[in-house]
Amino acid sequence: MNVTIVDYNSGNISSVINSFKEVAKDKVNIEVTSDLNKIKSSDKIVLPGQGSFKSCFDALNSINGLVETLNEFAITNKKPLLGICVGLQMFADLGYEETETKGLGWISGKVSKINNQNNKFKLPHIGWNEISIVKESKIFKDIEDKSHMYFVHSYEFVPEDKSVISATTDYSSNIVCSVEKENIFGTQFHPEKSDKIGLKIIANFINL
Amino acid sequence: MLKNRIIPCLDVKNGRVVKGINFVDLKDAGDPVEQANIYSDGGADEICFLDITASNENRNTIYEVVEKTSKKCFVPLTVGGGIRSVDDINRLLNCGADKVSINTAAVQNPEVVAESSKKFGSQCIVVAIDAKKNFDNWEIFTHGGRNNTGIDAIKFAEKMENSGAGELLVTSMDRDGTQVGYDIELMSKISSRVNIPVIASGGVGNLDHLVDGIKLGNASAVLAASIFHYGKHSVKEAKEYLDSKGIPVRI
Numbered sequence A: 001m002n003v004t005i006v007d008y009n010s011g012n013i014s015s016v017i018n019s020f021k022e023v024a025k026d027k028v029n030i031e032v033t034s035d036l037n038k039i040k041s042s043d044k045i046v047l048p049g050q051g052s053f054k055s056c057f058d059a060l061n062s063i064n065g066l067v068e069t070l071n072e073f074a075i076t077n078k079k080p081l082l083g084i085c086v087g088l089q090m091f092a093d094l095g096y097e098e099t100e101t102k103g104l105g106w107i108s109g110k111v112s113k114i115n116n117q118n119n120k121f122k123l124p125h126i127g128w129n130e131i132s133i134v135k136e137s138k139i140f141k142d143i144e145d146k147s148h149m150y151f152v153h154s155y156e157f158v159p160e161d162k163s164v165i166s167a168t169t170d171y172s173s174n175i176v177c178s179v180e181k182e183n184i185f186g187t188q189f190h191p192e193k194s195d196k197i198g199l200k201i202i203a204n205f206i207n208l
Numbered sequence B: 001m002l003k004n005r006i007i008p009c010l011d012v013k014n015g016r017v018v019k020g021i022n023f024v025d026l027k028d029a030g031d032p033v034e035q036a037n038i039y040s041d042g043g044a045d046e047i048c049f050l051d052i053t054a055s056n057e058n059r060n061t062i063y064e065v066v067e068k069t070s071k072k073c074f075v076p077l078t079v080g081g082g083i084r085s086v087d088d089i090n091r092l093l094n095c096g097a098d099k100v101s102i103n104t105a106a107v108q109n110p111e112v113v114a115e116s117s118k119k120f121g122s123q124c125i126v127v128a129i130d131a132k133k134n135f136d137n138w139e140i141f142t143h144g145g146r147n148n149t150g151i152d153a154i155k156f157a158e159k160m161e162n163s164g165a166g167e168l169l170v171t172s173m174d175r176d177g178t179q180v181g182y183d184i185e186l187m188s189k190i191s192s193r194v195n196i197p198v199i200a201s202g203g204v205g206n207l208d209h210l211v212d213g214i215k216l217g218n219a220s221a222v223l224a225a226s227i228f229h230y231g232k233h234s235v236k237e238a239k240e241y242l243d244s245k246g247i248p249v250r251i
Helices: A014-024 A036-041 A053-061 A066-076 A195-206 B032-041 B061-070 B086-095 B104-108 B111-120 B153-163 B184-193 B207-215 B235-244
Strands: A002-006 A029-033 A044-047 A081-084 A109-113 A125-133 A148-153 A155-159 A165-171 A173-181 A184-187 B005-013 B016-018 B047-051 B077-080 B099-102 B125-134 B137-142 B147-152 B167-172 B198-201 B221-224
Touching (some): A002 A014, A002 A036, A014 A029, A014 A195, A014 B086, A029 A036, A044 A066, A148 A165, A155 A173, B005 B032, B005 B198, B032 B047, B032 B061, B047 B061, B061 B077, B061 B086, B077 B125, B099 B104, B099 B111, B104 B111, B104 B137, B111 B125, B125 B184, B137 B153, B147 B153, B167 B184, B184 B198, B184 B207, B207 B221, B207 B235
Parallel strands (some): A002 A029, A002 A044, A081 A184, B005 B047, B005 B221, B077 B099, B099 B125, B167 B198, B198 B221
Antiparallel strands (some): A109 A155, A125 A165, A165 A173, A173 A184, B005 B016, B137 B147
16 A cells, blocks of 8 residues: 655655654555655545645645645545645635635635634644544544644634534634544644654554 | 643753663663653653754764654654754754754844744744843843843843744753752743743752743743653653642643
8 A cells, every 4th residue: 555645845744754654664655755646646645734824835836736636636536635734724715824825625614823812822832732532533543532632733724514523622712623524634733743642543544 | 721741851962862861771871762762651742852062073963863763753852952044954854853942043143033934834943042130131141051142031032932933942041950940930921921832941950840830930831851861750750740730731
């Protein structure tokens, strides 16, 4: 099996690579590439993302044909895809970081700044927070409710259809931190930096 | 609920961990992978490496240490010490660091903070503030605490937030190494003036100091070196103690 981590200049992806290689061992081939043919032929895709919504989406667009390839992979062919952090946020129609930016539009909704209640809560939301699992998700197999995950973000994904939400976390309000819509998975937290429990989520995705 | 973080800090010199964890069964006390693993297995919420390599020719060794460690370290890894430029940051991130902590360069050339946070995202840019009390104010020191810049620490903290820093690592030079506790006044002042997380550092001698840093200093995270290195306390003990005092921690 081939799992491809999409390398599109979205910031630091070395931890994502290290964690997937650790989990995959020699059984699964982990490819890190922006090569469209390799992406097309892979079995699963990981879409990482750090920095701002706009900078990540601009980076996606700067690789000719990448957005179309991802659409074909996830929407037409319905093959499994995992978005991490801004990778998840880009599933939305619109993002509001820096300026209004169109997203992939895979899951209707928008990405807006966390309402920190007039500075009562510090931003970015950095550190370990508990997740509340609100629906069964394949990537949460053997993951206990209230497990701790590592977060670092100032913006949150607000999907229109709440049934896609698989987990939330409590920071100033209930923030959506994981979604599942058919073959599309996303986590706002960083499984690659969430210790053994995070590696378990990565293993669950690889083993889908 | 967001948990307060405990961050053990390891000193790295010429590519080896020095002043590490004092456990006898270690095959090699200077092995960063082994030491980072002991800390993360013990529940460390993040690991911090401080590169104290003095000579420029040995600077490259930190990259190898980070590369080796990050392959087996699955909690965030922050690296500080000797970072001068956006290129240095880029290289450390490529080696597997999740965050970098910038000290002297942030004071001498604040553009480095603005440029790097724009380029890599503010989530990976930590500005380290070394401050010393001077009557009613605190002044910024650079070059590992050797140079007094006369810059007001509180104003500088606000400036760094505006420049795009994601977190501030605040060290009291008066307290560093004394084991008498954090400078609570400094921590709480900075924490109340900025809206980004503050990591308290400098002066921890016992577990109550960690409690004070969070409860009185309003720090989001507490960094400590010597109480963990010399086997006085484990990270697990520290977390259990904080938990017993009603502080939310990841256990």
